[in-house]
Amino acid sequence: MVVGEKDAASAGSLFDHLATKNRVLTMDWPSAAQITDRDLPASIAHTLAESGVDRYSVIGLSSGVPIAIGLAILIPKLINRLILISPPPIATSDAALYEDLSKIEAPSMVMIGTRDRSGAMDTGRLLRGKIRSCHFAMIYDADRDVLSDRPQACLIPIREFLDRGEEFIVCHESQIISP
Numbered sequence: 001m002v003v004g005e006k007d008a009a010s011a012g013s014l015f016d017h018l019a020t021k022n023r024v025l026t027m028d029w030p031s032a033a034q035i036t037d038r039d040l041p042a043s044i045a046h047t048l049a050e051s052g053v054d055r056y057s058v059i060g061l062s063s064g065v066p067i068a069i070g071l072a073i074l075i076p077k078l079i080n081r082l083i084l085i086s087p088p089p090i091a092t093s094d095a096a097l098y099e100d101l102s103k104i105e106a107p108s109m110v111m112i113g114t115r116d117r118s119g120a121m122d123t124g125r126l127l128r129g130k131i132r133s134c135h136f137a138m139i140y141d142a143d144r145d146v147l148s149d150r151p152q153a154c155l156i157p158i159r160e161f162l163d164r165g166e167e168f169i170v171c172h173e174s175q176i177i178s179p
Contacts, residue, residue, distance in 0.1 A: 014147055021089050022057075022162060026143050039061055041070035045078070056107075057081040057162055061147070063124075072104045073097070079106040081162055084127060085154070086112060089119030101130035108134040109155065111140030113149060119154045120144070133166065 001132065044067070048056070057080045060068025065087040072079045090098060108131050110124040128136045137157050142149035
């Protein structure tokens with residue numbers, strides 16, 4: 001499932017590529033909706049449960065990152081993998097949400113462009129430090145909209161992470177790429 005900015009230029013391309021091997025659910029909600037980043041995950045979890053979807057991976061895009069985090073905190077046993085792309089600065093989100101990051105059980109990956117000057121890098125470092133199994137992927141020569149700037153550079157690690165989990169990630173202890 002992907003939550004976040006569906007209007008991002010390359011988000012549709014990401015969805016198309018992922019859909020070749022995965023079932024992709026995208027969600028949209030009115031920007032003026034009177035629902036908070038803390039309430040929306042409960043609504044999403046309820047909707048998915050009623051639809052018979054029991055375990056899934058979640059990709060949060062930009063403004064959808066807090067919602068993806070909220071979902072992973074609310075129902076940690078149901079999330080296979082968590083991918084957070086270009087997270088917004090913490091100051092623009094509900095700071096209390098970030099107090100519960102240790103409750104996230106899913107292997108996670110934060111993806112940020114090296115030219116992103118929005119504050120995503122600081123948020124990414126916080127996420128990397130507080131989520132138990134979180135990896136930090138920097139996409140070189142990419143700005144805030146990494147999916148538009150470097151679509152293939154994003155797609156490859158996203159697909160690998162969804163397919164193989166942490167097996168493709170550089171090990172923390174040895175810095176050797178795992179088989």
